[in-house]
Amino acid sequence: MPPTDAELVELAARRRELRDRYLVPVAERPASPGRGIHHAALICSDVERTIEFYQGLLGFPLVELVENRDYRGSSHLFFDLGNSTLLGFFDFPKLGLEPGVESIGSVQHIAISASQENWDAIRARLDAAGIPYAGPDIGIPESMYFKDPDGIQIELLSDPLMFFGGVQLDEA
Numbered sequence: 001m002p003p004t005d006a007e008l009v010e011l012a013a014r015r016r017e018l019r020d021r022y023l024v025p026v027a028e029r030p031a032s033p034g035r036g037i038h039h040a041a042l043i044c045s046d047v048e049r050t051i052e053f054y055q056g057l058l059g060f061p062l063v064e065l066v067e068n069r070d071y072r073g074s075s076h077l078f079f080d081l082g083n084s085t086l087l088g089f090f091d092f093p094k095l096g097l098e099p100g101v102e103s104i105g106s107v108q109h110i111a112i113s114a115s116q117e118n119w120d121a122i123r124a125r126l127d128a129a130g131i132p133y134a135g136p137d138i139g140i141p142e143s144m145y146f147k148d149p150d151g152i153q154i155e156l157l158s159d160p161l162m163f164f165g166g167v168q169l170d171e172a
Helices: 005-020 047-057 116-129
Strands: 039-043 062-067 077-083 085-090 110-113 141-147 153-157
Touching: 047 062, 047 077, 047 085, 047 116, 062 110, 062 153
Parallel strands: 039 085, 110 153
Antiparallel strands: 062 077, 077 085, 141 153
């Protein structure tokens, strides 16, 4: 059930309170100790189908495919998302894993930035393959949301890295 108008006002006030308490202006913000996400690791049901989707359809090159170091018989594969960032997958054959559901602690979506030219090209390939997506018709013209063969939601956006809601977050 969606929140009531009164609850929305309360939630907005709580966000303002948290922003005021924790959001440090860029000029005062310490540098992050991280270098970025090395890779996100997800689970796929079929290695070849995953390669065909991420490399064949979306155009992200497969850069490695090896046996999982932690689970004999399982594959570990990586796709190059650009900017030295990887998207990794495991398969876990014979474990009987069930499809994931959106829940607390799960991944809601993976947002991948692409130039407008590449965004348009991927959109055309999704259209040609008959893969449904939401957006840009949902009021977010820079974003498309679609699911991979295992139901993992992907957001493809034409915004540059560190840009959100009309603001370059590392300059604001």
